[in-house]
Amino acid sequence: MDPSELSWKQWLFLTLTLYFIYKWFLKRHPLDHIPTIGYSSHLFSFFSAIRWIWAGKEIVLEGYAKYPDRAFKVPLLESWLVIVNGPKLVDDMRRASEEYISFTRSISGFFQFDYTFGPQVSRDPYHIHILRSQLARNVEPCFEDIKEEMVLAFDKAVPLPSQGEEWVTLPAYDTSLEIVSKISARFFVGLPLCENEEYRLLCVHATMEIVKSRILNFLPVFLRPLGGRIFTDIHGTVERTKRLMAPLVEERLKQERLHGRDWPGKPNDLLSWLLDGHPRPEERTVHDLDVRTLLVTFASIHTTSQAFTHALYDLATKPEYIQPMREEIEALIENQGWTKNTVTKMYKVDSFLRESQRFDGMAVVSLGRKVLKDFTLSDGTCIPAGSSLSANSWSVHHDEAHYANAHVFDGFRFVREGGLKQPLMAIPTLDYMAFGHGRPTCPGRFFAVTELKSMLAHVILNYDVRLENGGPRPANMFIESSVVPDRNGRVMFRRRKAAAA
Numbered sequence: 390m391d392p393s394e395l396s397w398k399q400w401l402f403l404t405l406t407l408y409f410i411y412k413w414f415l416k417r418h419p420l421d422h423i424p425t426i427g428y429s430s431h432l433f434s435f436f437s438a439i440r441w442i443w444a445g446k447e448i449v450l451e452g453y454a455k456y457p458d459r460a461f462k463v464p465l466l467e468s469w470l471v472i473v474n475g476p477k478l479v480d481d482m483r484r485a486s487e488e489y490i491s492f493t494r495s496i497s498g499f500f501q502f503d504y505t506f507g508p509q510v511s512r513d514p515y516h517i518h519i520l521r522s523q524l525a526r527n528v529e530p531c532f533e534d535i536k537e538e539m540v541l542a543f544d545k546a547v548p549l550p551s552q553g554e555e556w557v558t559l560p561a562y563d564t565s566l567e568i569v570s571k572i573s574a575r576f577f578v579g580l581p582l583c584e585n586e587e588y589r590l591l592c593v594h595a596t597m598e599i600v601k602s603r604i605l606n607f608l609p610v611f612l613r614p615l616g617g618r619i620f621t622d623i624h625g626t627v628e629r630t631k632r633l634m635a636p637l638v639e640e641r642l643k644q645e646r647l648h649g650r651d652w653p654g655k656p657n658d659l660l661s662w663l664l665d666g667h668p669r670p671e672e673r674t675v676h677d678l679d680v681r682t683l684l685v686t687f688a689s690i691h692t693t694s695q696a697f698t699h700a701l702y703d704l705a706t707k708p709e710y711i712q713p714m715r716e717e718i719e720a721l722i723e724n725q726g727w728t729k730n731t732v733t734k735m736y737k738v739d740s741f742l743r744e745s746q747r748f749d750g751m752a753v754v755s756l757g758r759k760v761l762k763d764f765t766l767s768d769g770t771c772i773p774a775g776s777s778l779s780a781n782s783w784s785v786h787h788d789e790a791h792y793a794n795a796h797v798f799d800g801f802r803f804v805r806e807g808g809l810k811q812p813l814m815a816i817p818t819l820d821y822m823a824f825g826h827g828r829p830t831c832p833g834r835f836f837a838v839t840e841l842k843s844m845l846a847h848v849i850l851n852y853d854v855r856l857e858n859g860g861p862r863p864a865n866m867f868i869e870s871s872v873v874p875d876r877n878g879r880v881m882f883r884r885r886k887a888a889a890a
């Protein structure tokens with residue numbers, strides 16, 4: 390046929406066909422040298438990307454079995470994810486600088502912060518630097534507040550008659566979330582704002598809205614600003630929390646103007662650390678402080694609530710751990726009272742929680758990073774700039790080579806005599822990545838561990854727990870890389886006879 394006889398529609402069809410043949414079958418992909426779990430071709434990888442939504446665990450286990458000590462890739466709906474296996478390559482990631490692989494850019498891309506909170510939060514994540522310098526060192530001075538808030542929160546969330554052996558049945562996740570969000574609010578914004586129920590619920594709501602913003606990844610870039618307003622309520626939540634936070638910020642700024650930076654009665658909380666550590670004091674606006682607080686809240690409350698839900702399920706289904714932990718806690722409190730130091734020494738409780746995170750944890754991968762400059766692993770594999778990179782945490786956490794009887798929950802597997810050289814929950818290793826690893830390792834982990842240990846000790850001392858219907862442990866849900874404890878699972882609480890605290 391003479392090409393000049395083709396209509397414009399035929400030309401368009403031909404051009405598009407050639408384009409897709411080139412794109413899907415001929416064009417070399419910069420990750421072609423990395424083996425794939427699932428389909429590699431552009432066309433069929435779509436089906437593997439769909440499978441990733443519910444079969445992340447099976448996919449990472451397959452990648453671990455086929456390519457131990459190497460990297461493999463899996464297709465996601467919007468891109469590819471490179472996953473490394475084995476301690477050597479995890480160590481490469483751990484050592485790498487932010488100039489090459491960035492957690493901040495990974496998380497802000499995953500949840501598209503640019504279109505919800507604005508680009509400033511990832512361009513200048515000063516709140517992370519402040520957390521790193523202030524949070525861990527302030528857990529001890531703030532411990533009395535944390536403990537007080539925890540006891541109040543349990544009393545409210547687990548409503549039991551003051552006497553008697555009546556059981557109450559409660560949703561494990563929602564109960565954990567209520568308690569954790571109250572403790573976090575006390576630590577982050579202090580009294581009286583932390584007692585404002587509207588504020589607390591908005592913080593919980595904000596974290597759910599941030600999760601929803603993942604959907605923006607599937608929109609063309611020009612539609613994302615609009616999508617950020619249509620598909621999430623983040624802008625509205627920021628406005629509402631700002632209204633509640635404004636008087637607090639204004640009062641603190643006023644006190645500072647009147648009495649200087651260390652004014653009498655100044656609260657020791659996240660808001661004060663942000664005000665003090667702001668890199669540009671003249672930009673300490675309610676909006677900026679509110680956004681940073683919401684981001685820290687996001688990093689903090691669902692992670693900790695999920696960890697506690699897992700631990701509650703483990704406790705309720707493995708009652709044989711209760712008595713030894715009770716004895717440990719009671720002996721410590723009797724000798725030293727209930728202090729931060731006492732909580733640190735609860736080594737059985739620490740081991741139980743570390744095991745709970747090893748066994749279930751937050752995700753099947755950890756150390757999520759965006760590759761900013763071509764990054765070469767020690768086995769010579771080059772991960773090109775622009776790629777998404779993670780470490781296969783689920784598989785190593787369940788590998789017999791790293792954990793004897795890895796498929797059995799062994800609550801005291803990490804306990805060492807007197808706690809000496811005990812692998813502690815907050816300390817990452819190349820085969821324990823619940824809090825990530827390397828420079829971006831979770832800056833909230835020392836607070837999270839103190840909070841979780843205190844909460845678990847409080848439950849063990851004050852309640853008997855069991856699962857509703859005495860059933861099996863509620864099953865996790867796997868969504869993309871996330872491991873989500875059953876949100877509908879219910880736990881029964883009864884006041885323990887002769888409660889100690």
Ligand code: HEM
Nearest residue numbers: 688689692693696756757823824825826829830831833837
């Ligand atoms: C059990 C509870 C928690 C778990 C399992 C957890 C887990 C993690 C993980 C896996 C990371 C990524 C680290 C990496 O990739 O190397 C991370 C980062 C982070 N976490 Fe946590 N976290 C928890 C609690 C908290 C709490 C309570 C806070 C705040 C008080 C917090 C604040 C953060 C922040 C701000 C980052 C980002 C660090 C950065 O950008 O460099 N987390 N967390």
